[in-house]
Amino acid sequence: MMIRGLRPLLRGSTYSGMLFAFCGALASLPLVPFALLPTLAWPSAPYGARVALVLVAWAALIGLVGLARTTRRALIAFARHLLRVPLPAPVTVRRPASSRGTRPAPPAPGPDVPSGAGRWRTPLWLLLHVALGWTGALTSGVLILLGIAFPGDWLGAEAGLSLFGRTLRSDGGWQSWVAALGCLLLAAVVCVVVTSVLRWLAPRLLGPSPAERLALAAERERRLAERNRLAHELHDSIGHTLTATTIQAAVAGEVLSADPGAARAALRSIEESARAALEDLDYVLGVLREEKAETVPTRTLADLPELLDRLRHAGAVLEVELSGEPARVRGTLSRAAYRILQEGLTNALRHGTGGPIGVRVVVAPDRLELGVVNGVGAGIRTGAGAFPVSGHGLPGLAERVRLLHGEIEVGPDGPRHWRLAVRLPVRVSA
Numbered sequence: 001m002m003i004r005g006l007r008p009l010l011r012g013s014t015y016s017g018m019l020f021a022f023c024g025a026l027a028s029l030p031l032v033p034f035a036l037l038p039t040l041a042w043p044s045a046p047y048g049a050r051v052a053l054v055l056v057a058w059a060a061l062i063g064l065v066g067l068a069r070t071t072r073r074a075l076i077a078f079a080r081h082l083l084r085v086p087l088p089a090p091v092t093v094r095r096p097a098s099s100r101g102t103r104p105a106p107p108a109p110g111p112d113v114p115s116g117a118g119r120w121r122t123p124l125w126l127l128l129h130v131a132l133g134w135t136g137a138l139t140s141g142v143l144i145l146l147g148i149a150f151p152g153d154w155l156g157a158e159a160g161l162s163l164f165g166r167t168l169r170s171d172g173g174w175q176s177w178v179a180a181l182g183c184l185l186l187a188a189v190v191c192v193v194v195t196s197v198l199r200w201l202a203p204r205l206l207g208p209s210p211a212e213r214l215a216l217a218a219e220r221e222r223r224l225a226e227r228n229r230l231a232h233e234l235h236d237s238i239g240h241t242l243t244a245t246t247i248q249a250a251v252a253g254e255v256l257s258a259d260p261g262a263a264r265a266a267l268r269s270i271e272e273s274a275r276a277a278l279e280d281l282d283y284v285l286g287v288l289r290e291e292k293a294e295t296v297p298t299r300t301l302a303d304l305p306e307l308l309d310r311l312r313h314a315g316a317v318l319e320v321e322l323s324g325e326p327a328r329v330r331g332t333l334s335r336a337a338y339r340i341l342q343e344g345l346t347n348a349l350r351h352g353t354g355g356p357i358g359v360r361v362v363v364a365p366d367r368l369e370l371g372v373v374n375g376v377g378a379g380i381r382t383g384a385g386a387f388p389v390s391g392h393g394l395p396g397l398a399e400r401v402r403l404l405h406g407e408i409e410v411g412p413d414g415p416r417h418w419r420l421a422v423r424l425p426v427r428v429s430a
Helices: 002-010 012-027 029-040 047-066 069-083 116-152 174-205 210-255 260-288 301-313 331-351 393-403
Strands: 160-163 166-169 318-323 357-363 367-375 407-412 417-425
Touching: 002 174, 012 029, 012 069, 012 116, 012 174, 029 047, 047 069, 047 116, 069 116, 069 174, 116 174, 210 260, 260 301, 301 318, 301 331, 301 357, 331 357, 331 367, 331 393, 331 417, 393 407, 393 417
Parallel strands: 318 357
Antiparallel strands: 160 166, 357 367, 367 417, 407 417
16 A cells, blocks of 8 residues: 555656646746736735735736637647646637538638637636646745755754654754655655646646537547548449459450450550549548648539440440430539449449340439349359459448438349339429
């Protein structure tokens, strides 16, 4: 038990925490001349009243410093290093995403001190920090001086230490050494107490308020949603491109000798697909690295003919049913519809039997219908020639459709076909 009780006295963090308290006390000294100004207007006041006035003015100035924007951030940084308390960085206010741009607006510098009821927490911390710093500095300083003075009898015979009704005086004997050791131990105990109190107060006054916790949770949710969106983009775009490219490469290898023209067409299609995939990949990596991205690759239903051409070059047989004008569908709905068809066609290439793939796009005044039907034969291919299955494609499609308030049906369509059908509400531009 004794060794356990002495552990705080032997920790370096105890004395770094006391250094943190000393820094708070020293940082308040430049405010003392300003706190003395009110006494100049009342020179005839009693001494006690003037002292009280100076202390009140000093406390008010310290509190005002605590309201400054950078004060809290600096206090948190010092508390992390010297008190060894894990404190999150202050929350900054973010502007909402711009509705006109294709990327969210960058973070806007906001106040680091929370508004409303939480605004008083930093000034209160600073006042307690300064008070504890001065109390600990004066008390431990006096005790250390006594601990040094007792053994050498520097202060004369009148110097002594009263403890529990007994007085130890500096007479040069063993009692002086006991008194000196007691003073030094008490100084260490003061450091432990001051550091412990500051550590207890730091999470409560410098840590996030309830409003800031909500803001932190919202920020984490926003980042997670952005990463999920990018994951969907990578899965849909890169997954489709790699699938089509693999098939095209196989086709080119088979007809290279018999039909060089078809092989060259397949290779050109591979080049175009790879270039589009690199564009998507470059954008996604730029967002993940928080770099300033270029234009967002936006493929919509207007790009559907190009997608179908790439599949035909890969050897797929397509039966396309198009009703209405897909180019009139704009914005998020058109981009999502393109990705849905892309994912459905990718799955048809991966798991189909090689027969015709039915593609259906119906643009009506109040709805957008998308469909992909392919043959499945005996089941999904396995072995060396099979494509890897991530398991994220269909859940990602369902999530896209849910966010657009649509309906999705995925499953067998008879004994030999697999059907994807999506119905989305739509407003067609004039």
